[in-house]
Amino acid sequence: MTVRTRFAPSPTGLLHIGNARAALFNFLYARHHGGQFLLRIEDTDRERSTQQAVDVLFDGLAWMDIHSDEKPVFQSTRQARHTEVAHALLEKGLAYRCYCTADELKEMREKAMAEGRPPRYNGMWRDRDPSEAPANTPYT
Known part of the structure; x- marks a missing residue:
């Protein structure tokens, strides 16, 4: 089994010490176990998510020399799939x-x-x- 960790910040403000700790821990854990570290940007709060905050996240991670092993995923690009699943859950009475x-x-x-x-x-x-x-x- 391959270890896969991820860091999933919400780009609604500046990178803070809690974000940095979570990213560093997950990155180091993945590296220690020969696994992968992934980055998923939780940008579904369209009113508060900003490109400036995304840039700050990327800059902060680069400064810490933390890099994702795959291209970062932006949750907003999966909105159609999320809607499809939500409707399926509603139809099944599970939501x-x-x-x-x-x-x-x-x-x-x-x-x-x-x-x-x-x-x-x-x-x-x-x-x-x-x-x-x-x-x-x-x-x-």
Whole structure:
């Protein structure tokens, strides 16, 4: 079995020490075991992902002499496949649509934190019938 590690940063800001540590650990682990180190850019947050942040990531990795063994993969280029799989999961009943608004999600996070719990989605749409959703409401 070949060891394959990957570093999958989200290009929404500057490279930070946590990113550098994760990349270095995975790179060194792959090298120690004669494996491969891969880079996958999680650029699906289209509003916050920037080319400047991608460039900073590449520059930082090059400065640390960390290089991917294959061409970096950008998640956004696989959007059609991700959509196809999501629809298949919906059809099989293995996923569901969430119709929460940004304000509702923010309220959930704030309530959980006020109660000393981690800020997590409460699953309110998991078992609900999609017919209960307001008409023409976007979903996730």
